[in-house]
Amino acid sequence: DTEVTQTPKHLVMGMTNKKSLKCEQHMGHRAMYWYKQKAKKPPELMFVYSYEKLSINESVPSRFSPECPNSSLLNLHLHALQPEDSALYLCASSHGPGLHQPQHFGDGTRLSIL
Amino acid sequence: ILNVEQSPQSLHVQEGDSTNFTCSFPSSNFYALHWYRWETAKSPEALFVMTLNGDEKKKGRISATLNTKEGYSYLYIKGSQPEDSATYLCAFPSGNTGKLIFGQGTTLQVKP
Numbered sequence: 001d002t003e004v005t006q007t008p009k010h011l012v013m014g015m016t017n018k019k020s021l022k023c024e025q026h027m028g029h030r031a032m033y034w035y036k037q038k039a040k041k042p043p044e045l046m047f048v049y050s051y052e053k054l055s056i057n058e059s060v061p062s063r064f065s066p067e068c069p070n071s072s073l074l075n076l077h078l079h080a081l082q083p084e085d086s087a088l089y090l091c092a093s094s095h096g097p098g099l100h101q102p103q104h105f106g107d108g109t110r111l112s113i114l
Numbered sequence: 115i116l117n118v119e120q121s122p123q124s125l126h127v128q129e130g131d132s133t134n135f136t137c138s139f140p141s142s143n144f145y146a147l148h149w150y151r152w153e154t155a156k157s158p159e160a161l162f163v164m165t166l167n168g169d170e171k172k173k174g175r176i177s178a179t180l181n182t183k184e185g186y187s188y189l190y191i192k193g194s195q196p197e198d199s200a201t202y203l204c205a206f207p208s209g210n211t212g213k214l215i216f217g218q219g220t221t222l223q224v225k226p
Contacts, residue, residue, distance in 0.1 A: 031212050
């Protein structure tokens, strides 16, 4: 069982909808990450939060809006997405943002945009 | 642009076979190298974080070695079992930010 919990597991939404993906960890980790993974490709980093502050935004379109309400929670707010945004969205956490910290992943949210 | 390459892309072996695959990474400015295992319908799982040239780490039947001077790491699986079937990803940290650059992965299928 993963210690990083993501909800929902599956999400189907229209291009005009607003929805949010949620991620939670209770390991006391202070770095949290959002990744996007398309079929047969490796995960691609979207955002990094370090000590609840956004430290990396990999030039992600503004229709994706991350939020870190506290050290255990990470949200990804979605609005006006495009069909090409359909993908698996993975959340991960680590003790800190350091080089030697392994990342712990959730099971992901499978997102489909109609 | 950092380039992390893995080979082969896929591998099919019989149960009981031992196997290995490669991750190549930039040898300059080496910080660490991560290995993850990703089984279908599950979350990626951290296997090893390797930091020192010549390092060798082991977890059960899986082991990994590291050569930072020539820029490669090998992952070995001894006596493969069907439950070893997964995609094995290596990842190279880009600075001290938590950002990982993943390789394309090696997908292993172990036939009973």
